Amino acid sequence: MGVISQIQDQIIYYQTWCKNYQNILKMPLRHGPYQTLQNLNNYPWLWNLAKVNRLLSMVTKGREGNYRKANAAVVGKIVPNLMNLLNNLVEDTDRLVLHEDMVPPEILFAMGLKTWMSELLGILMPIVDSHSVEKYIDIAENAGIPPDVCSLPKSTMGVILNKEVPPVKAIVTSNSPCDGGMASYQLIKNKLDIPIFQLDVPYNFYNERATDYFANELKRMVKWLEEYTPGKMDWDHLREICEERNKMAAHELELWEAIRQRPAPLAAEAIYLSHLWCFNITPGDPSGTELFKYLSDLANENIKNNISAVPNEKYRTVLWNPPLLHFIDLFSQAEKQYGLTLIIDSMSYNRQPFIDTSTKESILKGLAHIIMTGPMARHTRGPAQNYFDDMFYLYTYFDLDMIFVAGHIGCKNTAALNGILREKCRNKGIPLLIIDYDLSDPRVVSHDGIMQQLDRFMENIMNK
């Protein structure tokens, strides 16, 4: 790597770093010192989120050229969006709705509502600081939540129990993706004592009747929100949001086409963190479309110049289940140590049906289809075959060498599936690593323990 490239890489890092801090500082400047202090007092997790620029170091460390640019751009998208979300703590709070991650936020945006995804803190905080949700997990367990419940709903419940939740006025949730998640909303409802609406996602979703049923559920949700919040559905706005989402999805498909190349032009966070944020938190945001176009352009430029994201890419893998929240640098270490490239994860892999925006009905059906057949929904409910079919499809489609499963100890839905998966992989001759760990709690299996599992796998199975 030449000196000029190194300087360019440093410039990318510091440019993004400065922009991010500008965005982070906007919040106290806008709210003033009194409100800021009050916010920090009411929501102590803000201290953790203020460290969000750490994410930039994590995802750019050891990455060069377009790969570094791509990862920096992803963090550059997350930070201002996050700061906008944090404005919801004090602005238009009568419109603030707490929603579960399986509820399509597009509808809430179109109704002019402000959103707070209840799982957001449980997802983002351990990414920024590995140990940051341990406190909330302990609070939930001390309140009687069984220790074997998934640590993500446990951390969400901990935030609620500790009275650190933003001033939300209504709750919309669903019966997905797991029992732990579902059960947490009963506690949230009891604790906050505000109206709640629960979407009923059908179990068998591969037919028109199921889509119609769930689209009707979404209609019911809109009616309920109009009754219990100041939000009013603007169907034209919903159409615009869905059209923007479609554009973003089209660029993501281009990006996926690019990463099929061996070696991959981009990898890891550029693929999965971008999806996690843009499709779940801010769908319909034009800056998300721009980001995916940029990522796709960077990937294609790398292909054109015969540059791989990971120098000397040796192995390609998929990560099944959500990414290791408290140890997202696992793959930057794996890249360096083994030339192992994370091509995609299961949370990013949605079949990406485009939403037909011609009528209100078709829009709702499109959104219904996305939710019903989305990752987690499709993998932790319904036939076990969904889990395996997707995984083996990705294995072939992206020309992978192995499958990694993030064997989150709290995910009972996938614990049984993994036993069958072992047998299937053995029969197909696919190397499989099931990483024993907890999604959000590094006290269960430490980073060293996770690395040890990776090392043993690479040494014994891949003979590295």
Place this chain on the structure above:
Amino acid sequence: MQNKLFAGCDVGSTTGKAVIINGNGIQGKAVCQSEIDPEETANIVLKKACESIGSGISPQDITYLIGTGYGRREVPFANENISEITCHAMGAFSCLKDTRTIIDIGGQDVKAISVGDNGSVIDFAMNDKCAAGTGRFFEMMANIFRMDISTFSNLSLQAKKIIPVTSQCSVFAETEVITLLAKRKNPADIAAGIQSSVAKRCFALLKKIGIQPLVTITGGCSNNKGLIKALESKLRLPIQILPVDPQLMGAYGAAVFAMKKHLGL
């Protein structure tokens, strides 16, 4: 080549093992108790293995040496180190080419290894979090019975029935066994219960990787006849006893690798 010596040194948690081979097979071998310092263990066991050959051979005369086991990075004179899982697979495969499944019961962990048709590791599963079912567990049990480990290993062979020992944890199992002995239950029947509970754990581990015949056992607990009988009953498959001391299998596999590496195979 026939005169060149190749060695494997397996520094385990409880014992150190060394095997020295040449083109004609095993020339020297040794086992010793592990010291606190893995390097010291390696030095002692290598010296002993050299002495077992005689003719003034010293560790410096070994052409290629591979370290394995938990202390593999501390083996002096080692040209490289390889994981014990890979070495056990190669060792067992080199002894019996039809080996496809290995249960390795060491002093402080248990591993199930699926072996390919070239001696490579296809899959593995291990329990290194819990002492139940390891060599240390058997030592604890033998201690309760006031027996040495080899006498305890054969005790269950005299059992008329199996008294189940249901505790999953070695500490609770100890309490359970003491209670059973206090109730004057037949010690052989209790010992059969202990062997059966360990066999169940091994079976669960083996199921993870898929059980394919030929199944064999390696590690320090491979001399435990009671355990082998209980395992065979659980697996409904015979466990093939290896022609080389199974406790040495990691070191032997490492020595085979050493020879192969030197020859560029």
